[in-house]
Amino acid sequence: MPDITGGAPYSQTLSASGGIGSYTWTLVGGELPDGFNLSAGGVITGQTTDAYSNYHQYNFIVQVTDSNSNTTTESLSVVVDRLGWDVNDDGITNISDVVMIGLHWNATLGGPNYAANYDVDGNGVININDVVIVGLHWNKTW
Numbered sequence: 001m002p003d004i005t006g007g008a009p010y011s012q013t014l015s016a017s018g019g020i021g022s023y024t025w026t027l028v029g030g031e032l033p034d035g036f037n038l039s040a041g042g043v044i045t046g047q048t049t050d051a052y053s054n055y056h057q058y059n060f061i062v063q064v065t066d067s068n069s070n071t072t073t074e075s076l077s078v079v080v081d082r083l084g085w086d087v088n089d090d091g092i093t094n095i096s097d098v099v100m101i102g103l104h105w106n107a108t109l110g111g112p113n114y115a116a117n118y119d120v121d122g123n124g125v126i127n128i129n130d131v132v133i134v135g136l137h138w139n140k141t142w
Helices: 095-103 128-136
Strands: 009-013 024-030 043-047 056-065 071-081
Touching (some): 024 071, 095 128
16 A cells, blocks of 8 residues: 555555455454544545654554455555655755754754754654755655
8 A cells, every 4th residue: 555644635445356246345453543544435544633743554454345245354554654854844855954954953852942843753853864864855845
């Protein structure tokens, strides 16, 4: 399944084949991210509430049932990945983002100068790791 980008709307349609008639989908194990659901029609939708959501893999099991009540299950996973490299939310990853990280350099979680959106890797300290991540996404637009 495609990754979920933090803060962005998401919709993914599941598919099945080989059954008779229409299909009904249910979540029978594991969990979807908060705010996401699986419709009976097999569509996973939702949106994370924070563009800077930490990377997390969700594992879950879906069951599909056809018109003759035949069922099968499938283990799936989806990753919530953060859109954290555009730290100033201006729609492009560039030198402005590096400058903003620099202004909060060495701030730690809970400290007076700490801002979660500048802690791109989410490790609790704003440092060179955050600059490297921004650099890896240079000139991407959103």
